[in-house]
Amino acid sequence: MSQEVVTDVVCPFCGSLCDDGEIVVEDGKIIETRNLCTIGTTKFLSSQNGHRITKPMIREKGELKETTFEKAIKKAAEILIKAERPLLYGWASTECDAQRVGIELAEELNAVIDDTASVCHGPSTIAKQEVGLPACTLGQVKNRADVIVYWGSNPAHAHPRHMARYTTFIRGFFREQGKQDRTLIVIDPRNTDTAKLADHFLQLKPGYDYELFDALRAAVKGQPIRGEEVGGVPVSKIQEVADIMKKAGFGVIFFGLGLTMSRGKHRNVENAIKLTIDLNKYAKFVIMAMRGHYNVAGFSLVAGWQTGYPFGIDFQRGYPYYNPGETTSNDILQREEADAVLVIASDPVSHFPASSISYMAKLPVIAIEPHVTPTTEIASVVLPPTIAGVEDEGTAYRMDHVPIRLRKVIDPPPGCLPDRKILEAILEEVRKLKSKA
Ligand code: SF4
Missing domain, CATH: 3.40.228.10 (Dimethylsulfoxide Reductase, domain 2)
Known part of the structure; x- marks a missing residue:
């Protein structure tokens, strides 16, 4: 039996990004957290609970069925490339490099990319x-x-x-x-x-x-x-x-x-x-x-550097366009404009108004999500990522815009990849499909 205490761990839950966590790991499993609040502790322990998704899934005849990573990526890329007005939503609970690749994907697809700030700050x-x-x-x-x-x-x-x-x-x-x-x-x-x-x-x-x-x-x-x-x-x-x-x-x-x-x-x-x-x-x-999700501040900075705008960014014109109330997720869903949705690091089905969700439920939804959530329940494709700050490194911005490096504490379940790797694979497949069209 091997036990180690990982120190100076950053809690990847809320915008406070407390960086004094101590995590006790025994035989590759987290058995105890120190210095963290109950919410932070739950985030670490939930990485190994029964609601964890560890295999990619595609919905067939109304049911999610396990599949290979390659098939799930291909299906996700096909959905996105077929869509005329794809919406890429979430981004607040992942690290900055994943957000960077997400913006590249949005540009490639002429999509709208929006984060949870759309419904908070x-x-x-x-x-x-x-x-x-x-x-x-x-x-x-x-x-x-x-x-x-x-x-x-x-x-x-x-x-x-x-x-x-x-x-x-x-x-x-x-x-x-x-x-x-x-x-x-x-x-x-x-x-x-x-x-x-x-x-x-x-x-x-x-x-x-x-x-x-x-x-x-x-x-x-x-x-x-x-x-x-x-x-x-x-x-x-x-x-x-x-x-x-x-x-x-x-x-x-x-x-x-x-x-x-x-x-x-x-x-x-x-x-x-x-x-x-x-x-x-x-x-x-x-x-x-008081920023809620741990890297919601990061998205507005990464998006700001890359597009000039902080959220609700529309690439349909071939260049970034921003007009909150027009280019923000709920407005696009409630006008029934979106025809495919990619959700990452977020659970909009738990938080959006009923009118947005009932429309979203009719669309092909791709969920990059480590846990079973109401959003994965309506998804056509589910890709299970690692959890940044628990099973993977990355950079996040605290609510005061100070960048903090997240630590890796344990290994992820076999087959789970970081958000940025999943997005890079989708982007590569999208480019491959576009070159054949
Ligand atoms: S949830 Fe927020 S306040 Fe609690 S330990 Fe994590 S970062 Fe700190």
Whole structure:
């Protein structure tokens, strides 16, 4: 029996990309994780559970049947090449080289390529394009921040180690007392577990984020606010919190999907950034999106370098074109334009609106996915990859856009290849078929 402890392991689950994991491996199997939260632990242990797909499959007469890698690749390439408007979706939970090959494949197919930001922080990207982003790294937050705001985000559940590693509880170079040196402000319609830890909790009415940003901006500038409350928050509380923010040595606003996916969407984020810009007349203040999937930030960077656009990129014209609301996945599915879908590192059937899924279920779907999911249940072709950060190396970008190298901890099941290798094989087959046409 051989046992080893792999140290400095990066957790490939959420955008926090904690890099202090220790994984105990016995006879090639993960038996224990240390330092990780429950979600991160589950990601490592799920690599060897019974829901793992280890063989390529093609649907025949309504049932998925095991096949060879070569046949599954050929079938996937045939589907994509036959399609007039293929959609390549997902990309958030894989490493940057796979994303790079995916963009090459999209260009070769004149396809639309879109990632999960389309249904999460896409509005944040649009807002950034409008007004810029006063940003920093999580290391700066850890060492300097004395005012921390979580707005429309519940890290206690969604990013369980965020507060302990980077923001609220950790001791920093200039914040030696940890929590005692920091003020935690939470703004959310729900009294979340994060809100319960806050020094100041502003429980606004759902959908009133934009108005509350306006009120805070007015209070920061010393302008009067009419009425007794804004969005359910008393004006006296708004003024108190604005005062705390103005006096910060280093303040940071972290915002989540409560802001990007509620009424106002990118206008909410734009107003949040403008509040941050206003605050910089009085204090050092920055703002950061709480990215969910571990490399969703990576996709927007890789796509940005290669096409000039961060998500929802349409190659149908022979060059990259970007217009969120037109070239984004749900819009394309709901207009019933797509005629084939490749899904990678994502499970849209669990997350998209019913109207998108019912249309998608009529199309040939190729799923590159290590586990049985609702998406693999409707797929015509399933290709099982290795899991980056567990069975394969790669680069991912943390929510503050710091690149981090993922470690390989164990060997993958025999026959499973990295996402990038599967995509390269599809690309090669597509080019071969195109040259014969
Ligand atoms: S907080 Fe996120 S990155 Fe850190 S261990 Fe938990 S799931 Fe993994």
